[in-house]
Amino acid sequence: MSTDIDFSSLPFGYFKTDYNARAYYKDGRWSEPEYTTDEQLSIHMASTCLHYGQECFEGLKAFCGKDGVIRIFRLEENAKRLVHSARGICMAPVPVEMFITMCKQVIRLNKKYIPPFGAGASLYLRPYLLGTAAQVGVSPSTEYFFGVFCSPVGPYFKDGFKPVRMQIVRDFDRAAPYGTGTYKVGGNYAASLQALVRAKAEGYSSVFFLDAKEKKYIDEAGPANFFGIKNGQYITPRSSSILRSITNMSLRELAGDMDLAVIERPVTVEELTDFSEAGACGTAAVITPVKEIVDREVRTSYRFGDGEHAGPITTALYERLMGIQNGELDDKFNWNTILD
Numbered sequence: 518m519s520t521d522i523d524f525s526s527l528p529f530g531y532f533k534t535d536y537n538a539r540a541y542y543k544d545g546r547w548s549e550p551e552y553t554t555d556e557q558l559s560i561h562m563a564s565t566c567l568h569y570g571q572e573c574f575e576g577l578k579a580f581c582g583k584d585g586v587i588r589i590f591r592l593e594e595n596a597k598r599l600v601h602s603a604r605g606i607c608m609a610p611v612p613v614e615m616f617i618t619m620c621k622q623v624i625r626l627n628k629k630y631i632p633p634f635g636a637g638a639s640l641y642l643r644p645y646l647l648g649t650a651a652q653v654g655v656s657p658s659t660e661y662f663f664g665v666f667c668s669p670v671g672p673y674f675k676d677g678f679k680p681v682r683m684q685i686v687r688d689f690d691r692a693a694p695y696g697t698g699t700y701k702v703g704g705n706y707a708a709s710l711q712a713l714v715r716a717k718a719e720g721y722s723s724v725f726f727l728d729a730k731e732k733k734y735i736d737e738a739g740p741a742n743f744f745g746i747k748n749g750q751y752i753t754p755r756s757s758s759i760l761r762s763i764t765n766m767s768l769r770e771l772a773g774d775m776d777l778a779v780i781e782r783p784v785t786v787e788e789l790t791d792f793s794e795a796g797a798c799g800t801a802a803v804i805t806p807v808k809e810i811v812d813r814e815v816r817t818s819y820r821f822g823d824g825e826h827a828g829p830i831t832t833a834l835y836e837r838l839m840g841i842q843n844g845e846l847d848d849k850f851n852w853n854t855i856l857d
């Protein structure tokens with residue numbers, strides 16, 4: 518099997534592959550998974566996902582190592598988070614085992630699209646769950662669709678591991694303290710779009726949202742969590758309105774292993790002054806070093822590092838994370854699922 522894809526210049530985007538997976542929930546039970554080449558879905562026009570946002574999803578990656586082994590990073594954690602998101606908006610959860618089976622099979626059926634070791638790319642999986650019963654009243658759907666597709670992808674932020682500029686926004690909120698922030702639901706991303714489009718037009722890579730109640734603490738970026746480094750400490754926000762990033766969870770373990778103190782607590786905007794390094798982390802973003810954060814309304818700017826290179830701790834974390842993902846370093850925390 519061979520393809521003429523230039524894996525080293527892939528953007529983070531949709532790329533047609535051969536197969537995707539599907540399963541259907543009806544009368545209280547899930548169907549057996551199906552695998553199809555069809556890229557189109559046929560769903561009822563009154564589906565709850567279309568009108569009332571009953572939709573949640575996941576994002577995870579598979580990597581090809583130098584040894585040719587395919588490793589899927591923290592597959593079970595993503596399966597569990599989809600259950601959390603589904604419960605959060607009253608959808609039928611996808612059983613963890615079914616999630617795992619369908620993701621693995623989608624990778625196997627699209628093996629020729631897995632970027633080779635060293636291309637700086639990976640196979641991104643997008644599991645997604647939709648409410649599909651035809652309803653007009655606002656209530657949880659009685660029927661669901663669960664799908665998984667994949668795409669070979671390059672870096673989410675186009676420069677890869679190069680420091681970016683980010684913007685703090687105060688005139689938009691992504692999620693409320695008792696809202697849907699910890700669920701990976703489409704509505705949170707819709708809520709982030711106006712701020713994101715404006716920030717990009719103003720020359721920034723992305724935005725950081727603040728806590729919606731006090732506008733005092735850093736919540737997270739549109740597609741990633743925040744972390745900062747100061748005096749041997751890895752500090753990352755604790756908030757009831759952010760996604761529990763699996764990358765961040767992994768970095769906390771790696772940071773602890775590097776003898777950094779790991780601290781999860783509310784992080785004020787003013788505290789940015791004290792950080793020697795700052796970053797955004799997530800499956801798509803991996804670790805994106807941040808060189809400057811501009812607080813748009815307050816007109817303050819915070820700078821990190823020399824403005825050109827990632828700091829030493831951010832770099833060490835990045836190398837360890839990537840090393841485990843592609844099999845160059847020992848998977849001492851047992852994060853990878855080896856594709857059989």
Ligand code: PLP
Nearest residue numbers: 740741742760762763764799800
């Ligand atoms: N925060 C948001 C809003 C995200 O969309 C993502 C991406 O999944 C993350 C954080 C990072 O989470 P993870 O590391 O699990 O991909």
Ligand code: COI
Nearest residue numbers: 576577740799800801802
């Ligand atoms: C991910 O990192 O997997 C995400 O879902 C972020 C983004 C592409 C929305």
